[in-house]
Amino acid sequence: MLKYHFDWSIVTSGKYFDWLVSGLKITLELSFVSIVLAFLLGLLVAVLRMSPLRPVRLVAMAYLEFFRNTPLLVQIFFWYFGSYKILPTAVNDWLNSTNFEFAAAAIALSIYTSAFIAEDLRSGILSIPKEQMEAARSAGFSFLRSMQYVILPQAVRITVPPLVNQFLNLAKNSSLAMTIGVAELTYQARQVESYSFKGFEAFTAATLVYLALSVAITWLVHVYDRRVLNPLRTG
Amino acid sequence: MGDFLNFQVIADNFTYFMIGRYPNGPLGGLGLTLYLAVVSCLLSVVGGLILGLLSISGNRWVRWPSLLFINTVRGLPLLMVIFWMYFLLPILLRKTTPESQTVIMGLTLFTSAYMSQIVRAGIEGIPKGQTEAALSTGLKPWQAMLYVVLPQGLRNMIPSFVNQFVSLIKDTSLAFIVGVSELTHVGTQINNRTMAFPTEIFIFIAAVYFVICYAFTSLSRVLERRLSWHKAL
Numbered sequence: 001m002l003k004y005h006f007d008w009s010i011v012t013s014g015k016y017f018d019w020l021v022s023g024l025k026i027t028l029e030l031s032f033v034s035i036v037l038a039f040l041l042g043l044l045v046a047v048l049r050m051s052p053l054r055p056v057r058l059v060a061m062a063y064l065e066f067f068r069n070t071p072l073l074v075q076i077f078f079w080y081f082g083s084y085k086i087l088p089t090a091v092n093d094w095l096n097s098t099n100f101e102f103a104a105a106a107i108a109l110s111i112y113t114s115a116f117i118a119e120d121l122r123s124g125i126l127s128i129p130k131e132q133m134e135a136a137r138s139a140g141f142s143f144l145r146s147m148q149y150v151i152l153p154q155a156v157r158i159t160v161p162p163l164v165n166q167f168l169n170l171a172k173n174s175s176l177a178m179t180i181g182v183a184e185l186t187y188q189a190r191q192v193e194s195y196s197f198k199g200f201e202a203f204t205a206a207t208l209v210y211l212a213l214s215v216a217i218t219w220l221v222h223v224y225d226r227r228v229l230n231p232l233r234t235g
Numbered sequence: 236m237g238d239f240l241n242f243q244v245i246a247d248n249f250t251y252f253m254i255g256r257y258p259n260g261p262l263g264g265l266g267l268t269l270y271l272a273v274v275s276c277l278l279s280v281v282g283g284l285i286l287g288l289l290s291i292s293g294n295r296w297v298r299w300p301s302l303l304f305i306n307t308v309r310g311l312p313l314l315m316v317i318f319w320m321y322f323l324l325p326i327l328l329r330k331t332t333p334e335s336q337t338v339i340m341g342l343t344l345f346t347s348a349y350m351s352q353i354v355r356a357g358i359e360g361i362p363k364g365q366t367e368a369a370l371s372t373g374l375k376p377w378q379a380m381l382y383v384v385l386p387q388g389l390r391n392m393i394p395s396f397v398n399q400f401v402s403l404i405k406d407t408s409l410a411f412i413v414g415v416s417e418l419t420h421v422g423t424q425i426n427n428r429t430m431a432f433p434t435e436i437f438i439f440i441a442a443v444y445f446v447i448c449y450a451f452t453s454l455s456r457v458l459e460r461r462l463s464w465h466k467a468l
Contacts, residue, residue: 004326065445065449065452066441066445068452069401069405069444069445069448069449069452070405070441070444070445070448071404071405071406071408071419071444072405072408073408073409073411073419074408074419074422074437074440074441074444075441077419077422077423077433077437078434078437078438078441081426081433081434081437082433082434082435082436082437082438083434084434085239085240085433085434086240086434172311172312172313173312175312175314175315176312176314176409178314179411179412186312186314186315186318189315189318190318193322199322200322203315203318203319203322206315207307207311207315207319210310210311210312210315211307211310211311213310214309214310215310
């Protein structure tokens with residue numbers, strides 16, 4: 001039925017193989033940079049979200065709702081095409097001196113993901129008995145110091161599995177960076193297709209790489225869960 | 236901020252943002268975004284129910300392939316699924332498929348895999364005693380599922396379905412990539428034409444998506460509270 005000549009060698013060696021490898025490299029770079037920034041931002045927002053001050057809480061909630069309820073693609077376009085009008089000149093100059101496509105994608109991915117991470121951290125924080133906070137406050141720590149020394153070290157430990165899953169989501173979402181010309185894995189698969197007309201092979205190769213990533217990460221979460229969180233559980 | 240942000244460009248193109256060239260041409264803009272989301276959502280509920288039921292089947296030759304399919308799709312970026320559709324559908328159907336149908340197929344396939352997890356959790360949340368009681372009254376297993384377990388499970392699934400609908404509205408923006416003129420695509424078109432107002436245009440588009448998605452997110456929270464209240468009785 002299908003008159004299609006398969007040629008797997010083009011994606012296992014040579015020029016096209018190199019393209020796919022460089023795509024994977026950029027996917028990973030973008031995901032690592034963004035997960036670090038997203039974690040720091042998410043931590044900040046999660047703490048502000050629980051602040052004793054109502055206006056601070058409201059600002060944090062507005063941040064969460066806004067970035068979770070708008071498409072990532074629109075956020076990427078905003079940072080890439082539209083941010084120059086609202087950013088200070090110094091920031092614009094710095095962005096233009098770097099790889100701007102990569103920077104815009106990293107900013108968009110970090111902010112988008114931080115909203116989800118903040119919610120994960122919030123459930124982690126809420127799972128710590130509130131007596132811990134009361135004890136820390138009555139020992140004389142301020143709200144922020146109680147968070148820093150007592151609550152967060154415990155909360156982050158149990159939030160690791162959802163955080164690792166957010167990394168996986170990031171790796172998948174980073175494919176949208178191709179729309180502004182970041183040559184990550186999906187972009188390169190598309191390139192291979194248009195240069196070689198071997199779309200089936202190119203997409204299969206990229207698909208397998210994404211699946212390998214998600215299998216590896218799922219396995220890591222499983223190991224962490226077994227070794228660190230529930231070492232005594234059997235069966 | 237009012238000095239350098241000029242939202243006149245939005246007012247000038249408002250109809251185009253909302254419905255594209257309709258009624259003199261095809262539906263576009265926000266109208267097309269909602270059309271894509273609603274059609275894909277309805278198809279995904281059906282797909283999710285089928286996949287969800289297959290994935291808890293007692294027969295491993297049914298269960299394993301469906302789990303393999305679900306987890307494969309969940310491991311991929313949506314963009315990759317859309318490219319697969321774009322590339323495979325014309326070969327499989329042996330005719331060219333309109334881009335909007337390609338996108339609907341991609342969104343449906345992708346979202347069905349996620350919906351199947353909701354269906355599965357919903358069914359597993361119904362106490363085993365319900366199935367046992369149904370079977371002991373003489374119902375066949377498929378009847379017990381269809382008439383006893385599923386109707387109760389479906390009610391608990393509704394808030395999660397609404398959340399998936401919100402994700403779908405956001406995901407329709409990816410239709411931009413294969414050239415379907417939904418809201419995001421219209422935004423880039425107007426941006427390319429007018430050149431000077433990217434900030435205004437993308438802030439406006441983000442706000443439109445936000446209003447709609449936030450409304451449905453809130454709806455899902457209300458439903459969750461209502462339904463759990465009924466369950467407590």
